[in-house]
Amino acid sequence: MRAQLLDSPRPTNLLAVVERLTLVQIDPTAAIAPSADLVLWSRLGSSYRPEDLKQALEHDRTLFELDAMIRPVGDLDLYLAGADAFPDYERSRVWFRDNDRFRRDILKLLQKSGPLASRDIPDTCAVPWASSGWTNNRNVTQMLEFLMARGEVAISARVGRERLWDLPERVYPAVEVPPVEEAERRKNERRLASLGIARAKARKMPMEPVHVGEAGEPATVEDVKGEWRVDPGYLGEDFTGRTALLSPFDRLIHDRVRTEELFDFEYSLEMYKPAAKRRWGYFALPILHEDRLVGKLDAAADRKEGVLRVNAIHEDAKLTRAMRDGIRAELEDLAAWLGLELRRPRSRAGAARSARG
Secondary structure (H helix, E strand, O other), X not given: XXXXXXXXXXXXXXXXXXXXXXXXXXXXXXXXXXXXXXXXXXXXXXXXXXXXXHHHHHHHOXXXXXXXXXXXXXXXXXXXXXXXXXXXXXXXXXXXXHOHHHHHHHHHHHHHHOOEEHHHOOOOOOOOOOOOOOOXXXXXXXXXXXXXXOOOOEEEEEEOOEEEEEOHXXXXXXXXXXOHXXXXXXXXXXXXXXXXXXXXOOOOOOOXXXXXXXXXXXXXXXXXXXXXXXXXXXXXXXXXXXXXXXXXXXXXXXXXXXHHXXXXXXXXXXXXXXXXXXXXXXXXXXXXXXXXXXXXXXXXXXXXXXXXXEEEEEEOOOOOHHHHHXXXXXXXXXXXHHOOEEEOOOOHHHOOXXXXX
């Protein structure tokens, strides 16, 4: 909890929060608010304003966006290390090589006219990108993603959800790029410092790993199999908890296996399921109280009606008065931050319980 800045008192500085967390994931779903904003609100409270994040990304340049993650610019060198080896799959390498003229066309256009949205960049590919998914034949977008991963282009800004692309020297500061091995070691150390405790090796995850290699010190967790790595800087400190409503993409619970092992808390994001098969709701927010995950909040922002509608609170543990008071206070703060009226179920029958065990 301390590692993730979910203890009390709250932090007060946006940049310091992102530096500690190392990343804030971008997701466009806004059933309540975009995930990045929810993550930052859960740490900073109602003093956080989304325009502060935009300022840091697009004007101050203290943060940067890479692969749907917002990161502190102090970590830029770690993600440029080894970037020129991308793509790392043979099929992708062949497509990238066959479209080198297309690559040079994009860089030349950005040099002359950037920043540009992808729709403003002509498709001059020689070999179309083939995929069974949504990226099929999306040649400009695919090439931009490859060039971003290689450090050859950067995201300069966003207009709504649309990214504007430019040359990296116009977006990133000059940095000294370390050797790949050193960069990986430092990323593992940074990741462990942000998580507090993690596995040395874990299953592969999209976008951001959840393992930390040999960072920190070995540790075991009572009643949990296997060895963990722990950041010793967090051991032996006093802890004062609080109540928090978390984004489904919050790093505290993003690794669902780790979440069940450490917190005995089951969670899955259900917005891709048919409504009849959802247990907790379209975009249920995990509820943290002190050092326990105690439930899920099913709520939605109805901006047309001007209300934050609470559909149910699913209990994984019997909620005490202190827990209910904490949840109520967070809901009121969330509604005020969103500029909406809080609308709760009319009766206890409108709430739901799904206690485990």
